[in-house]
Amino acid sequence: MKYPTLIDTQQLFREHDHPVKAGLDPKCRSTKPLCPDSFAKVIKNIDTFIFDADGVLWLGESVMPGSPRLIDYLVKHNKQIIVLTNNATKSRAVYAKKLAKLGYNSSKMNKNNLVNPAAVVADTLHRSGLDGKRVYLIGEQGLRDEMDELGIEYFGHGPEKKQNEEAASGAFMYDIKLEENVGAVVVGYEKHFDYTKMMKAANYLREEGVLFVATNEDETCPGPNPEVVIPDAGPIVAAIRCASGRDPLTVGKPCTPAFNYIKRKWNINPSRTMMIGDRTNTDVKFGRDHGMKTLLVLSGCHQIEDIIENQMNERDDMVPDYVAPCLGALVPERM
Numbered sequence: 522m523k524y525p526t527l528i529d530t531q532q533l534f535r536e537h538d539h540p541v542k543a544g545l546d547p548k549c550r551s552t553k554p555l556c557p558d559s560f561a562k563v564i565k566n567i568d569t570f571i572f573d574a575d576g577v578l579w580l581g582e583s584v585m586p587g588s589p590r591l592i593d594y595l596v597k598h599n600k601q602i603i604v605l606t607n608n609a610t611k612s613r614a615v616y617a618k619k620l621a622k623l624g625y626n627s628s629k630m631n632k633n634n635l636v637n638p639a640a641v642v643a644d645t646l647h648r649s650g651l652d653g654k655r656v657y658l659i660g661e662q663g664l665r666d667e668m669d670e671l672g673i674e675y676f677g678h679g680p681e682k683k684q685n686e687e688a689a690s691g692a693f694m695y696d697i698k699l700e701e702n703v704g705a706v707v708v709g710y711e712k713h714f715d716y717t718k719m720m721k722a723a724n725y726l727r728e729e730g731v732l733f734v735a736t737n738e739d740e741t742c743p744g745p746n747p748e749v750v751i752p753d754a755g756p757i758v759a760a761i762r763c764a765s766g767r768d769p770l771t772v773g774k775p776c777t778p779a780f781n782y783i784k785r786k787w788n789i790n791p792s793r794t795m796m797i798g799d800r801t802n803t804d805v806k807f808g809r810d811h812g813m814k815t816l817l818v819l820s821g822c823h824q825i826e827d828i829i830e831n832q833m834n835e836r837d838d839m840v841p842d843y844v845a846p847c848l849g850a851l852v853p854e855r856m
């Protein structure tokens with residue numbers, strides 16, 4: 522199989538000819554392009570690799586060509602593999618099945634090597650001790666599955682009952698029905714999100730002791746048609762933040778709860794860990810903020826132009842250590 526040839530990053534920086542000469546100016550944090558030879562040297566100092574999923578391991582429902590081979594190569598070198606996605610709509614078990622279906626090594630990439638915000642939310646609630654209180658949930662099946670696994674009770678997900686004419690005209694606003702014994706409001710992507718849900722969430726959050734936990738704050742999610750914007754959890758969280766006047770504990774990348782979860786579970790050494798992803802503001806920032814090495818692959822969302830923009834804006838936290846066209850481009854011809 523043919524993979525894209527390695528992009529000469531410095532050449533690209535020169536072509537863009539922007540004022541700070543990012544990557545050439547010693548004041549600027551630079552990004553090194555990787556090829557199979559240089560990658561083989563880099564991995565000597567890395568024990569654990571954390572992979573984002575969409576745009577890295579798969580693209581929608583298709584496998585990213587070459588990525589399973591790269592995983593096999595790292596496994597052969599006794600590296601630890603962790604998958605960290607920001608998608609909470611499905612559980613880890615469902616993602617594990619998807620990886621196996623796409624041809625990934627299922628003994629090294631299964632539910633036990635996967636992390637998603639749904640699992641981190643459930644773990645956070647479980648450890649915070651809800652004292653038998655219930656969760657008001659705005660979220661999809663993945664959150665429900667992970668909370669079920671830890672015996673956390675929730676309600677509120679799914680479509681709201683249709684208001685009748687009178688209620689729709691405004692009367693329902695003064696007569697909103699709130700449940701008793703709510704200990705937390707959990708907010709993630711949910712396609713049935715609407716005004717009533719926003720109102721209920723904001724009202725539950727009036728109680729100071731009620732936790733406000735969000736899965737992730739990605740603005741949009743990738744879809745099959747690049748012409749169509751698909752809002753992710755970010756805009757939903759923003760609406761409830763605005764209506765309630767409270768800030769959530771957000772668990773997904775680039776935030777720290779996901780890192781703490783991984784640190785607790787695998788006891789990783791950040792300086793010997795590499796975060797690999799396709800976004801600078803979630804994957805790279807997550808790695809940089811938590812002391813890991815970072816690699817941006819150009820097979821998904823962000824491109825060289827985005828690295829340059831981050832350098833120009835002095836956003837070192839979003840400038841990766843390394844860049845490669847895709848994972849497949851890092852596999853040596855003979856493994």
Ligand SMILES: [Mg+2]
Binds near residue numbers: 574576799800
């Ligand atoms: Mg991604």
